[in-house]
Amino acid sequence: MKVVRSTCNYCSIACNFDFHVNEKNFINAVKPTEDYPVNAGFCCVKGLNLDKQNTKFENHVLPILKDKKGDLKQISWKEAFNIFADRVKKIQKENGKESFAFLSTGQLCTEEMALIGHIGRTFLGGNGDGNTRLCMATSVVAYKQSFGFDAPPYTLKDLELSDVIIFFGSNPVVSHPILWGRVLKNKIKDKKIIVIDPRRSETACNSDIWIDLKPKSDLYLIYAIANVLIENNWIDENFIKNYTEDFEGFKEHIKKYDINDVEGYTGISKGRVKELAEIIHKGKNVSFWWTMGINQGHQAVRSAQGIINLALMTGNIGRPGTGANSITGQCNAMGSRAFSNTTGLYGGGEYTDENRRKVVAEALDIDEKILPTKPTLPYNVIIDKINSGEIKALWIVATNPIVSWINNLDFKKAAEKLEFLVVQDIYSDTDTARYCDLFLPSTNGLKKEGVIINTERRLSKLDPVLPKMENELSDYDIALGIGEALGMGKLLDKWRTPEIAFNTIKQCTKGTPCDITGVTYENLKNSRGIQWPFREGEKLEIDERRLFEDKHFYTASGKAKFIYEDIEEVKYKQNEEYPYLLNTGRATVGQWHTLTRTREIQDVYAISVKEGYVNMNPDLAEELGINENEKIKIVSPNGVINYFIVKFSRTVKKDHLFAPMHYVEANSVLPSIFDKYSKEPSFKYVPVNIEKVY
Numbered sequence: 001m002k003v004v005r006s007t008c009n010y011c012s013i014a015c016n017f018d019f020h021v022n023e024k025n026f027i028n029a030v031k032p033t034e035d036y037p038v039n040a041g042f043c044c045v046k047g048l049n050l051d052k053q054n055t056k057f058e059n060h061v062l063p064i065l066k067d068k069k070g071d072l073k074q075i076s077w078k079e080a081f082n083i084f085a086d087r088v089k090k091i092q093k094e095n096g097k098e099s100f101a102f103l104s105t106g107q108l109c110t111e112e113m114a115l116i117g118h119i120g121r122t123f124l125g126g127n128g129d130g131n132t133r134l135c136m137a138t139s140v141v142a143y144k145q146s147f148g149f150d151a152p153p154y155t156l157k158d159l160e161l162s163d164v165i166i167f168f169g170s171n172p173v174v175s176h177p178i179l180w181g182r183v184l185k186n187k188i189k190d191k192k193i194i195v196i197d198p199r200r201s202e203t204a205c206n207s208d209i210w211i212d213l214k215p216k217s218d219l220y221l222i223y224a225i226a227n228v229l230i231e232n233n234w235i236d237e238n239f240i241k242n243y244t245e246d247f248e249g250f251k252e253h254i255k256k257y258d259i260n261d262v263e264g265y266t267g268i269s270k271g272r273v274k275e276l277a278e279i280i281h282k283g284k285n286v287s288f289w290w291t292m293g294i295n296q297g298h299q300a301v302r303s304a305q306g307i308i309n310l311a312l313m314t315g316n317i318g319r320p321g322t323g324a325n326s327i328t329g330q331c332n333a334m335g336s337r338a339f340s341n342t343t344g345l346y347g348g349g350e351y352t353d354e355n356r357r358k359v360v361a362e363a364l365d366i367d368e369k370i371l372p373t374k375p376t377l378p379y380n381v382i383i384d385k386i387n388s389g390e391i392k393a394l395w396i397v398a399t400n401p402i403v404s405w406i407n408n409l410d411f412k413k414a415a416e417k418l419e420f421l422v423v424q425d426i427y428s429d430t431d432t433a434r435y436c437d438l439f440l441p442s443t444n445g446l447k448k449e450g451v452i453i454n455t456e457r458r459l460s461k462l463d464p465v466l467p468k469m470e471n472e473l474s475d476y477d478i479a480l481g482i483g484e485a486l487g488m489g490k491l492l493d494k495w496r497t498p499e500i501a502f503n504t505i506k507q508c509t510k511g512t513p514c515d516i517t518g519v520t521y522e523n524l525k526n527s528r529g530i531q532w533p534f535r536e537g538e539k540l541e542i543d544e545r546r547l548f549e550d551k552h553f554y555t556a557s558g559k560a561k562f563i564y565e566d567i568e569e570v571k572y573k574q575n576e577e578y579p580y581l582l583n584t585g586r587a588t589v590g591q592w593h594t595l596t597r598t599r600e601i602q603d604v605y606a607i608s609v610k611e612g613y614v615n616m617n618p619d620l621a622e623e624l625g626i627n628e629n630e631k632i633k634i635v636s637p638n639g640v641i642n643y644f645i646v647k648f649s650r651t652v653k654k655d656h657l658f659a660p661m662h663y664v665e666a667n668s669v670l671p672s673i674f675d676k677y678s679k680e681p682s683f684k685y686v687p688v689n690i691e692k693v694y
Helices: 077-095 110-123 137-147 176-183 218-231 238-241 247-256 257-268 270-282 302-312 333-339 354-364 379-387 409-417 476-487 490-496 498-507 602-607 618-624 664-668
Strands: 003-005 016-021 027-032 064-066 072-074 099-104 127-130 164-168 192-196 207-212 287-290 323-326 393-397 422-423 438-441 450-453 458-462 582-585 614-616 631-635 641-648 656-660 685-691
Touching: 003 458, 064 077, 064 287, 064 498, 072 409, 077 099, 077 393, 077 476, 099 110, 099 379, 099 490, 110 333, 110 393, 110 450, 110 476, 110 490, 110 498, 127 379, 137 302, 164 270, 192 270, 207 270, 207 685, 218 257, 218 664, 247 302, 257 270, 287 302, 302 323, 323 618, 354 498, 354 614, 379 438, 409 438, 450 498, 450 641, 476 490, 490 498, 614 618, 618 641, 656 664
Parallel strands: 099 127, 099 393, 164 192, 164 287, 192 207, 287 323, 393 422, 422 438, 582 656, 614 641
Antiparallel strands: 003 016, 016 027, 064 072, 064 438, 450 458, 582 685, 614 656, 631 641, 631 685
16 A cells, blocks of 8 residues: 645635555545645545546546547547647648637646746747636736736635734635635634624524625725725825835825715615724734635736735735735636746746846747747637637637636537537536547546645646556646647657656746745645745755745735725626626535536535526515426526526625536636626626516
8 A cells, every 4th residue: 555645726825635545546535634834634525536537427538539420439649739830830821820729727837837838828829728717717817917917926824823814705615615725723811703694594594794895896895995094094005105116106095985875775874894904904904805706707817916905905904814815716827827828938937028038938948039928818809719710720728618617608609600529528528528529538636746826826736646548648648648749859859758848848837926936846745745836956945935024025015005996896786687696606615617627526416406496585586476497487687597496595795696616517607708808707796587387
């Protein structure tokens, strides 16, 4: 019996596990690693069942090609790579380089993301985006504009050290249970846990105060709180003066958002707003946390920056138990943000920065001229350009956008319109895979090697727990095979293995805020993880480190910026035609995204609803004559009508509905609305109508 330590590749906490593997390569036990600082011997049901992947569904090892008649046939890897290369090159020759694009995910290893970007962007010259656009793009842009770099400043330990913890649009009891465990470890007497959310979520039920604001009124509430703090001089004037820019502009701008009008906009009385501001003022170490409830909105970046502004003006940053802290979604979204080569150069550099271009070109041993010169087209524009006929070839890696994309019927049209659609996944039966011309089967995370970067900037090692079968390839192997078939030659010399790739991209970070030049595979293996930055020559003295303890930010002036803007109205409002508001989110701890992996966990599958459903307040159901488990039609202003099962719940208000995002029905009723800066979809809000099914 051997014990192999590796990292969970579900959520952004990135727990470590010890896999007990016998001589027949059978996993006898999956145990959370006791001395790993992230999860310290604990885990959720998903991690505990990491061995249940590719166990109940058809597990292809060789590629599948759809011929001209639509028939499927198994082909060799060599043939698949050549078909990919020939089809893509032909399409680009006839239609230009940008007729090719790729879409990937935050659930790949950092090395895999980087290699796919190297192929798709640097060599092929196409566009490529990922699921980070669906969940974390807002936080990326907010941090870059406010701090000068995409820099989540916290460590998970801060949850144990904060005497006021405020969650905006975040439900960690379900979405990040190990993170919530840190809250439970907080032993500070009289601490306050506050949840700001339209829905009485599981986290709201476990909080001291629930602020039940109207959907998408966060920014008004934040500005109103800021006004109260300023009017009472409950601010840190020294911190503001010495370490920030444009506070006076912010102060003047938000005066128009009067506390006397706050209840009409947010549903929260001015008395409750004053109480909340006073709690922030009295807190010694206040931490502000947010996830998708903020990120996925029509004015998401400015909402996230409103939270950042609250932390700055009260001096709650760079100290234990403080921070403006975005909680990441997928396991390696942090890796995607810095190393996918899509929105910026490897290491988070800008494409226009000549010095960074030289550093990256030298690290990759390539001519600087072949590096991309601009950020990728965002996800939504890629889909629009497929539907307009400009993009004709698409490579999808480890994601299922026919379910996960907003207004997902648009993606279905795109999938049908493409000349060449390649899907690379561990499952061949996803909703998206059914439309592909070429299916490339990859291994699951138990057979991969690479690095994952978690929500607190911690790098951890993904080590192979099981050997690959004959002809079985990882996502890295597949990308490398595609690159070779494309004729990349010397351009792959610094990418021959995941470890070589890691050493290549880490050199791109030299001198950046996320400098990881001191990290190696050797010092990550069986380690406690390493948070960036960790520069060459440094010694790792403590496990958990936060940013900005020196009060120096990454802007040109070294100061954090107050950023603000007028509040924009939502495009669609409640009215007589659409009188109810639909929200979406994660349903249970055990369900993950589009259910392709978690459906294999028997305990989760057994208690999960098998069709798309909505939570409805029983009072509304009674008023409309709807029974529990009855099927209803939900009508959206985007012209879509879908059927949902009704489940009663008093966690939603009478005129609200909540639809779990895991089902294809949920995202199809959401109109295509995006934040203008991050281009992140507004998944959390749409007015709808309800019709009984007779």
